[in-house]
Amino acid sequence: MRRGSVEALDALFELASRLGDLMHTDLAARELTPARAEVLLVLRDSDRPLVQRELADQLRCTPRHITGLVDTLEAGGWVHRTPHPTDRRATIVELTTTGVAAAKRMQRERRQAAGALFRDLPARDVDGFLAVARHVLDRLNHQ
Amino acid sequence: MRRGSVEALDALFELASRLGDLMHTDLAARELTPARAEVLLVLRDSDRPLVQRELADQLRCTPRHITGLVDTLEAGGWVHRTPHPTDRRATIVELTTTGVAAAKRMQRERRQAAGALFRDLPARDVDGFLAVARHVLDRLNHQ
DNA sequence: TATTGTTATACTCTATAACTATA
DNA sequence: TATAGTTATAGAGTATAACAATA
Numbered sequence: 001m002r003r004g005s006v007e008a009l010d011a012l013f014e015l016a017s018r019l020g021d022l023m024h025t026d027l028a029a030r031e032l033t034p035a036r037a038e039v040l041l042v043l044r045d046s047d048r049p050l051v052q053r054e055l056a057d058q059l060r061c062t063p064r065h066i067t068g069l070v071d072t073l074e075a076g077g078w079v080h081r082t083p084h085p086t087d088r089r090a091t092i093v094e095l096t097t098t099g100v101a102a103a104k105r106m107q108r109e110r111r112q113a114a115g116a117l118f119r120d121l122p123a124r125d126v127d128g129f130l131a132v133a134r135h136v137l138d139r140l141n142h143q
Numbered sequence: 144m145r146r147g148s149v150e151a152l153d154a155l156f157e158l159a160s161r162l163g164d165l166m167h168t169d170l171a172a173r174e175l176t177p178a179r180a181e182v183l184l185v186l187r188d189s190d191r192p193l194v195q196r197e198l199a200d201q202l203r204c205t206p207r208h209i210t211g212l213v214d215t216l217e218a219g220g221w222v223h224r225t226p227h228p229t230d231r232r233a234t235i236v237e238l239t240t241t242g243v244a245a246a247k248r249m250q251r252e253r254r255q256a257a258g259a260l261f262r263d264l265p266a267r268d269v270d271g272f273l274a275v276a277r278h279v280l281d282r283l284n285h286q
Numbered sequence: 287t288a289t290t291g292t293t294a295t296a297c298t299c300t301a302t303a304a305c306t307a308t309a
Numbered sequence: 310t311a312t313a314g315t316t317a318t319a320g321a322g323t324a325t326a327a328c329a330a331t332a
Contacts, residue, residue, distance in 0.1 A: 003266060003269075003270075004261075004266070004269050004270055004273050005254075005257035005258050005260065005261045005269060006253065006254055006257045007273055008257065008261060008269055008272050008273045008276065009162075009253070009256070009257040009260070011273055011276035011277055011280060012155070012158060012159060012162075012276060013159060013162070013163075014276075014280060015155060015159075015276055015279060015280055015283075016155060016156060016158075016159030016160075016163075017159075018280065018283045018284075019152075019155075019156070019283070020156075020159075022283075033297095033298065033299085034298095034299090035298080035299065035300090036298095051313080052313070052314065053312080053313060053314080061299090061300070061301090062300075062301060062302080063313070063314060063315090064300090064301075064302085064303095064314080064315075064316090065299075065300060065301080066314085067314065067315060067316095068298090068299090068300095069299095084313095087308080087309075087312095087313080088307075088308060088309085088313095089306095089307065089308045089309070089312065089313040089314070090308095090312090090313055090314080091313075091314070110149065110152070111148075111149055113152070114148035114149045114151065114152040115148050116282075117148065117152070117279050117282060117283075118147075118148040118151060118275075118279070121275060121278060123146060123147070125271060125274070125275050126146075126147050126148060126151055126275065127146075127147055128268060128271045128272065128275070129151050129271065129272055129275040129276070130147050130150055130151045130154055131268070132261075132264060132268050132269065132271070132272040133151065133154035133155060133157075133158050133272070134154055135264060136158060136260050136261065137154060137157060137158055137161065139260060140158075140161050140162070140165075140260075141161075176320095176321065176322085177322090178321080178322060178323090179321095194290080195290075195291065196289080196290060196291080204322090204323070204324090205323075205324065205325080206290070206291060206292085207291080207292075207293090207323090207324075207325085208322075208323060208324080209291085210291065210292060210293095211321090211322090211323095212322095215321095227290095230289095230290080230331080230332075231290095231330075231331060231332085232289065232290040232291070232330065232331045232332070233289090233290060233291080233331095234290080234291070
């Protein structure tokens with residue numbers, strides 16, 4: 001077996017866990033959670049409004065779960081629901097001004113955090129890290 | 144900012160998420176969950192029996208949470224509680240034979256999975272990946 | 287007075303199943 | 310008959326606060 005594989009896997013999980021904790025704390029200060037923040041980012045990344053079903057597909061979760069997330073986000077003023085113009089079963093979810101601002105801010109902070117984490121590493125090393133990560137992701141996805 | 148930083152961070156989270164899903168599925172087939180499996184692994188890695196308080200410290204969670212995890216693990220026959228010989232407030236948690244077998248098996252499977260994921264990459268690349276991961280972890284831990 | 291583990295309570299993530307309205 | 314979203318229910322991760330027994 002490849003030397004260092006287990007260590008690499010351990011480091012990967014440890015890293016994800018620590019970064020996840022940090023994110024969680026930062027989001028909590030703004031009354032958000034990782035799952036709810038993810039909804040905002042998906043809406044922000046989309047070039048058009050999404051229907052709840054599409055949100056469920058993109059977040060890989062159940063429609064039922066989306067109902068709850070959107071309920072909370074709507075109550076907090078981040079998104080609002082609109083009836084679909086032609087399909088009366090469907091509900092369009094759109095970011096409010098507040099939601100757009102929150103998503104923008106999260107994107108900016110993510111860029112800054114990424115920059116800070118890898119700052120004093122040679123570009124070559126970061127590229128190598130990314131290449132390995134993508135290689136492993138490919139393995140997982142196709143097969 | 145370092146080019147590729149954001150992509151590296153994204154890939155890292157994606158990877159952790161996919162691997163986490165796989166683990167979750169595998170563990171569920173054995174009536175375990177990630178949190179409960181972690182208890183077994185910590186006990187297995189320790190050279191001596193641990194008290195619940197020590198488990199909470201090592202898992203970075205609350206003593207209350209440990210109570211629940213150990214309750215379930217004990218009911219399932221993976222661990223058993225023993226009164227501490229000298230400190231009557233404390234409770235020692237030890238793996239049963241079943242628990243030891245489960246922990247061993249998880250360790251073996253983790254080694255195999257790690258090997259499979261990184262198999263067709265040059266050792267140099269895996270080492271580089273690990274070095275970057277550890278560098279970033281250091282940044283997070285000390286500062 | 288401090289510590290160990292517990293009861294009580296609560297929020298969040300996530301899922302399945304049954305149901306309503308609509309396509 | 311299939312689909313979108315909801316109500317109902319449930320398990321799991323995780324936390325804080327209050328408390329009893331013990332150190």
